Every structure is written in structure tokens, then in C-alpha cells.
Amino acid sequence: DSGVTQTPKHLITATGQRVTLRCSPRSGDLSVYWYQQSLDQGLQFLIQYYNGEERAKGNILERFSAQQFPDLHSELNLSSLELGDSALYFCASSGVGVTEAFFGQGTRLTVV
Amino acid sequence: GIQVEQSPPDLILQEGANSTLRCNFSDSVNNLQWFHQNPWGQLINLFYIPSGTKQNGRLSATTVATERYSLLYISSSQTTDSGVYFCAVGRAAGNKLTFGGGTRVLVKP
Numbered sequence: 001d002s003g004v005t006q007t008p009k010h011l012i013t014a015t016g017q018r019v020t021l022r023c024s025p026r027s028g029d030l031s032v033y034w035y036q037q038s039l040d041q042g043l044q045f046l047i048q049y050y051n052g053e054e055r056a057k058g059n060i061l062e063r064f065s066a067q068q069f070p071d072l073h074s075e076l077n078l079s080s081l082e083l084g085d086s087a088l089y090f091c092a093s094s095g096v097g098v099t100e101a102f103f104g105q106g107t108r109l110t111v112v
Numbered sequence: 113g114i115q116v117e118q119s120p121p122d123l124i125l126q127e128g129a130n131s132t133l134r135c136n137f138s139d140s141v142n143n144l145q146w147f148h149q150n151p152w153g154q155l156i157n158l159f160y161i162p163s164g165t166k167q168n169g170r171l172s173a174t175t176v177a178t179e180r181y182s183l184l185y186i187s188s189s190q191t192t193d194s195g196v197y198f199c200a201v202g203r204a205a206g207n208k209l210t211f212g213g214g215t216r217v218l219v220k221p
Contacts, residue, residue, distance in 0.1 A: 002157065031206055043198065043211040056208055088153055092209075099143035099202055100160040101209060106153050 025093030
């Protein structure tokens with residue numbers, strides 16, 4: 001168990017819908033990262049938050065957004081979903097001054 | 113951005129065999145991690161190894177930072193070692209990870 005908790009584990013939804021993925025980082029970790037794993041793009045960085053503030057942005061679509069709350073949990077919002085958004089979405093966390101990242105179990109999103 | 117290449121892309125092993133997986137990266141890094149993605153999709157941390165050598169049971173890893181590569185050794189492979197092995201690197205503390213394409217390992221009984 002990495003200590004990073006993601007919910008839900010599986011999500012099936014229709015095109016055009018909006019979903020929210022949730023992540024609770026390891027206790028004490030201030031950084032939260034979101035990654036997307038799809039068959040054709042591999043594992044790609046989406047966005048990072050540090051102590052509530054956006055720190056870095058990767059290949060995140062405008063239809064996607066994220067936030068980190070005062071209790072440090074994070075949510076990734078995906079809207080106007082398309083078939084191509086079907087993927088495994090991972091959350092990771094790391095501590096202050098620590099570079100090693102730990103990953104949650106992922107949320108498998110299927111858009112039908 | 114930094115490029116990460118893993119080889120070989122696929123590896124089929126007989127149970128009990130040894131193997132070496134390689135990760136090349138294009139620039140200096142502060143973080144290098146090896147992960148095992150099991151058949152259920154979980155990413156399991158194997159090693160945090162920006163430089164030097166570490167061992168954990170039948171697995172060991174070596175990173176030669178000056179030459180920009182890392183090696184993961186699997187000895188006496190078991191069927192439970194099957195899955196995809198990823199190398200990921202980061203440029204600085206608290207930075208995102210850039211993943212390689214992975215090595216898919218199948219260990220046959």
C-alpha cells in the first residue's frame with residue numbers, strides 16, 4: 001500500500017458527461033501529481049499542485065481541470081468526455097524536499 | 113523536454129532466468145525511479161535510484177548518472193514478476209516524472 005488513495009477505482013460514463021476523480025495523498029505530502037495512461041500515449045504528466053497552488057502543467061486538455069483543497073486532497077475534473085479520454089488516471093504524491101513519488105491504484109475511466 | 117528510452121520493449125523469460133532491463137535518459141536528473149505495473153494496473157515502487165546501486169531481494173538496480181542510464185536486474189525470475197517495468201526520471205526535487213515506454217515482461221512457468 002503506497003498510502004495514496006484514489007476513488008473511484010472504476011468509472012464508466014457516456015460521451016459528453018463530466019466526472020470527478022479524487023485523490024488523497026500520503027500523510028504529510030504537500031505535492032500531488034496527476035498522470036494519464038492511455039494505450040497510445042503511455043504515461044503522461046497532466047498537472048501538479050503543491051500545498052493548494054498549481055505548480056506545473058503538462059499535456060492537460062482545456063476540458064480537464066484540477067484543484068487541491070486545504071486538507072491537501074485533490075480532485076481532477078474531466079468534462080465533455082470523449083471516447084479518447086478512456087484511460088487509467090493516476091495520482092501521485094511526494095513530500096517536502098523529497099523527490100520520490102508514490103502512486104495511487106489509479107482510476108480506470110471508460111467513456112462509452 | 114527530457115527523453116527516456118527503455119529497452120527491450122518486450123521480454124519473454126522462462127521461470128528461473130535472469131534478465132537486464134535498460135533505461136537511457138537524455139539529460140541530467142535528480143530523480144530516477146523504477147516501477148512495476150502489475151496486471152491489475154497498479155504502479156509499484158521498486159527503486160528510487162538517482163545514482164548508485166541498490167538491491168531488494170531478487171531485484172537490483174544501478175544508475176550511472178554521468179552516462180545517463182540505469183539498469184534493472186531481475187534474477188531467478190518468477191511468474192509474479194510478469195508485468196510492465198517503467199523507468200521514470202525527474203529533473204529536480206518536487207518535479208514531475210517523465211516515463212519511458214516500459215518493458216513488458218512475461219515469465220513463463
